[in-house]
Amino acid sequence: MNIVLLYSVITLGAIGSLSAVILYFVAQKFKVIEDPKIDEVSEVLPAANCGGCGFAGCRAFAETLVNQKNQKGNIDKLRCPVGGNDVMAQVGKILGLDVEEEDPLVAVVRCNGSFANSPKKVSYEGATSCAFAHSLFTGEGGCPFGCLGLSDCVIACGFDAIHINPATGLPEVNEKCVACGACVDACPRKIIELRPKGKKDKRIFVSCVNKEKGGPAKKNCAVACIGCGKCVKVCAFDAITLVNNLAYIDPLKCKLCRKCAPECPTNAIHELNFPPRKEKEGEGVEVKKTPVAKEIAHAATQLISKTDEAVISDGKEDEKPTGGENS
Amino acid sequence: MLKTFKLGGVHPAENKLSKDKSIGVLAIPKVASIPFSQHLGAPAKVLVNKGDKVRVGQIIAKGEAFISANIHSSVSGKIARIDEVIDTSGYKRPAVIIEVEGDEWEESIDRSKELKKEIRLGQKEIIQKINEMGVVGLGGATFPSHVKLMVPEGKKAEVLIVNGVECEPYLTSDHRLMMEKGEEMLVGTQILMIALGVNKAMIGIENNKPDAISHLAELAKNFSGISVHGLKVKYPQGAEKQLIKALVNREVPSGKLPIEVGTVVHNAGTTYAVYEAVQKNKPLFERVVTITGKSVKNPGNFLVRIGTPVLDLIEAAGGLPEDTGKIIGGGPMMGKALISADVPVVKGTSGILILRENESGRKEVAHCIRCGKCITVCPMGLEPFLLEKLVINGNFEQTQKERVLDCIECGSCHFTCPSGRPLLDYIRYGKSRVSQMMRSKAS
Numbered sequence: 001m002n003i004v005l006l007y008s009v010i011t012l013g014a015i016g017s018l019s020a021v022i023l024y025f026v027a028q029k030f031k032v033i034e035d036p037k038i039d040e041v042s043e044v045l046p047a048a049n050c051g052g053c054g055f056a057g058c059r060a061f062a063e064t065l066v067n068q069k070n071q072k073g074n075i076d077k078l079r080c081p082v083g084g085n086d087v088m089a090q091v092g093k094i095l096g097l098d099v100e101e102e103d104p105l106v107a108v109v110r111c112n113g114s115f116a117n118s119p120k121k122v123s124y125e126g127a128t129s130c131a132f133a134h135s136l137f138t139g140e141g142g143c144p145f146g147c148l149g150l151s152d153c154v155i156a157c158g159f160d161a162i163h164i165n166p167a168t169g170l171p172e173v174n175e176k177c178v179a180c181g182a183c184v185d186a187c188p189r190k191i192i193e194l195r196p197k198g199k200k201d202k203r204i205f206v207s208c209v210n211k212e213k214g215g216p217a218k219k220n221c222a223v224a225c226i227g228c229g230k231c232v233k234v235c236a237f238d239a240i241t242l243v244n245n246l247a248y249i250d251p252l253k254c255k256l257c258r259k260c261a262p263e264c265p266t267n268a269i270h271e272l273n274f275p276p277r278k279e280k281e282g283e284g285v286e287v288k289k290t291p292v293a294k295e296i297a298h299a300a301t302q303l304i305s306k307t308d309e310a311v312i313s314d315g316k317e318d319e320k321p322t323g324g325e326n327s
Numbered sequence: 328m329l330k331t332f333k334l335g336g337v338h339p340a341e342n343k344l345s346k347d348k349s350i351g352v353l354a355i356p357k358v359a360s361i362p363f364s365q366h367l368g369a370p371a372k373v374l375v376n377k378g379d380k381v382r383v384g385q386i387i388a389k390g391e392a393f394i395s396a397n398i399h400s401s402v403s404g405k406i407a408r409i410d411e412v413i414d415t416s417g418y419k420r421p422a423v424i425i426e427v428e429g430d431e432w433e434e435s436i437d438r439s440k441e442l443k444k445e446i447r448l449g450q451k452e453i454i455q456k457i458n459e460m461g462v463v464g465l466g467g468a469t470f471p472s473h474v475k476l477m478v479p480e481g482k483k484a485e486v487l488i489v490n491g492v493e494c495e496p497y498l499t500s501d502h503r504l505m506m507e508k509g510e511e512m513l514v515g516t517q518i519l520m521i522a523l524g525v526n527k528a529m530i531g532i533e534n535n536k537p538d539a540i541s542h543l544a545e546l547a548k549n550f551s552g553i554s555v556h557g558l559k560v561k562y563p564q565g566a567e568k569q570l571i572k573a574l575v576n577r578e579v580p581s582g583k584l585p586i587e588v589g590t591v592v593h594n595a596g597t598t599y600a601v602y603e604a605v606q607k608n609k610p611l612f613e614r615v616v617t618i619t620g621k622s623v624k625n626p627g628n629f630l631v632r633i634g635t636p637v638l639d640l641i642e643a644a645g646g647l648p649e650d651t652g653k654i655i656g657g658g659p660m661m662g663k664a665l666i667s668a669d670v671p672v673v674k675g676t677s678g679i680l681i682l683r684e685n686e687s688g689r690k691e692v693a694h695c696i697r698c699g700k701c702i703t704v705c706p707m708g709l710e711p712f713l714l715e716k717l718v719i720n721g722n723f724e725q726t727q728k729e730r731v732l733d734c735i736e737c738g739s740c741h742f743t744c745p746s747g748r749p750l751l752d753y754i755r756y757g758k759s760r761v762s763q764m765m766r767s768k769a770s
Contacts (some may be wrong), residue, residue: 122417125688125689126749126752127749127753128410129719129753129756131756132756135755135756135759137417137418138413138416138417138418143419144417144419250550296583
């Protein structure tokens with residue numbers, strides 16, 4: 001018995017040592033030489049693995065950073081949107097490079113086709129997927145370009161930064177947004193855009209992506225861009241372009257002068273986080289802070305203007321201008 | 328024992344309300360809007376300009392691609408504009424809008440009612456004629472008919488199958504056509520047999536139309552090679568592959584066409600269109616449409632010019648009922664809800680179904696309880712619950728491996744799901760993503 005035991009120990013021991021020697025040489029032969037900086041860089045990255053940089057996770061991004069530094073001596077066009085300037089500065093420190101500061105970006109929803117602005121014409125009960133609904137029909141409001149409100153962007157967001165507002169049926173981006181771009185890719189109608197956050201979060205943008213002519217666009221939504229071009233004319237910085245009946249404000253050229261917004265006949269241009277305008281004091285104070293408040297204000301003005309029209313048209317028919325008010 | 332297909336299938340309530348209503352002729356509309364893309368494949372290229380005068384049957388758009396079809400004017404009058412109009416989905420598609428003046432037909436069209444039995448054209452000329460006349464499959468898929476008749480090299484057609492199944496509940500247009508134009512359809516079947524070079528044709532009709540079966544069987548005695556077969560009622564028997572299985576007991580391999588097993592399937596309505604195209608020189612510009620629904624005053628079958636607004640058809644059936652919940656283009660199983668009643672009737676409109684508000688809603692969606700009913704009823708042997716899950720998770724490579732492209736979109740899975748899950752919605756989306764993926768890989 002003892003001899004059997006002894007033989008076993010010796011054979012196994014011999015196999016073990018032999019394997020160890022083989023493994024040692026194999027490991028030497030096929031050694032992966034990795035720049036130790038890759039580890040250092042991935043240490044400072046946020047480890048969110050969101051893919052916002054365009055690479056498959058933070059480790060892949062760290063590898064690309066170090067490789068590009070070694071090959072080209074720079075890390076141009078590589079950027080971690082989640083970490084922003086802080087993280088990029090740390091990365092620069094490790095790699096011994098100066099990284100230029102860039103304006104942080106934020107996701108902007110360019111549709112204001114809320115329940116109030118673009119009332120439901122049909123009702124949809126199918127799968128809760130924007131991508132499917134987009135292939136099926138134009139949407140409950142009828143706009144072929146507008147938000148479908150079925151939460152594909154919300155599902156795509158890994159940072160809890162975008163939610164559908166049940167009052168408007170539109171997604172809203174909160175301060176947690178890191179501009180990873182997941183929602184931009186998820187939206188089948190390309191409504192969401194990454195725009196510079198702006199100083200003190202001040203932003204001006206056209207909240208519409210409808211490329212139809214004015215008439216059809218307005219038919220489905222009260223706040224659609226109708227491509228009238230008034231904003232283009234008033235802009236002193238050539239920041240606004242009009243392509244396919246749709247105005248677009250280039251955030252890099254825009255100086256936030258706020259001349260365009262009051263020109264827009266359909267209130268399609270949104271100003272966020274600006275102090276209230278002087279002319280509209282009293283009413284406008286709380287209005288501009290959040291898109292929700294703006295929404296309600298829009299709806300309210302819409303209603304007011306509609307009733308005004310009704311009064312006027314009633315009056316015309318009866319040829320009694322005051323008739324409407326009396327009744 | 329009646330024949331049917333083996334795998335899966337369901338039996339929804341038949342509701343054939345308009346089966347005894349003979350085909351009426353709907354008045355010509357005041358304005359007709361005729362879309363360029365009424366068929367599978369490339370849209371046709373427009374040949375007319377604004378302000379042109381057109382006659383009934385005049386070609387207005389030419390299908391130039393291999394899979395495409397000609398479009399003819401269904402009315403006479405002036406072309407008001409060539410514009411974009413909304414289709415059933417609400418998206419805009421290019422169309423010709425014609426203001427109707429009178430009813431002047433092209434002189435080449437034989438308008439006599441007389442039956443023309445003698446077939447003068449040869450194989451090639453028939454296919455040419457069917458192509459010229461813009462005939463497409465009238466069962467709903469609108470695949471250009473002439474393409475189906477061109478048998479690829481190395482393959483041989485053995486039997487022509489005529490699909491008179493009409494397995495969709497409510498729809499009766501093919502049923503009525505078989506009852507009223509039976510002889511013409513049989514001549515059409517003979518024409519198709521010559522075009523394919525076969526000497527055997529089988530007409531499959533479900534057993535819920537005994538009058539059509541006996542009527543056609545009686546008529547078919549005078550036509551050599553054509554036999555009529557009654558089939559057990561089971562949805563989706565009208566699907567090409569299921570019908571082949573039921574009639575000749577052959578299985579079309581995954582991803583292949585029926586010609587692989589020596590068969591070619593044409594719809595019963597198509598045989599009539601073929602008869603008219605070849606014997607009467609009449610392009611496909613009108614078709615029989617069923618207008619039906621439990622609340623509809625006068626459900627019926629109408630011969631409708633292409634481009635007529637659906638609303639005209641609804642008016643003819645006694646107007647839109649007050650309790651309307653949904654207007655569906657096609658049958659309740661595979662049809663699509665219309666976004667507006669102003670959309671035109673096109674070549675693929677087999678019926679307009681008006682559902683009541685209380686029957687049009689979907690079930691509330693609950694969780695999948697793994698009962699496996701969807702697998703039992705799937706006529707293609709797929710696992711709908713699995714496909715749904717894969718699509719939701721965005722795993723399209725696995726979706727492709729699970730043969731999502733074999734799905735015929737019959738909707739049996741969704742129909743039977745006790746949890747009301749929108750299985751077919753996700754599968755349809757998965758199909759479009761997978762074919763997109765395959766196209767980008769190929770290029």
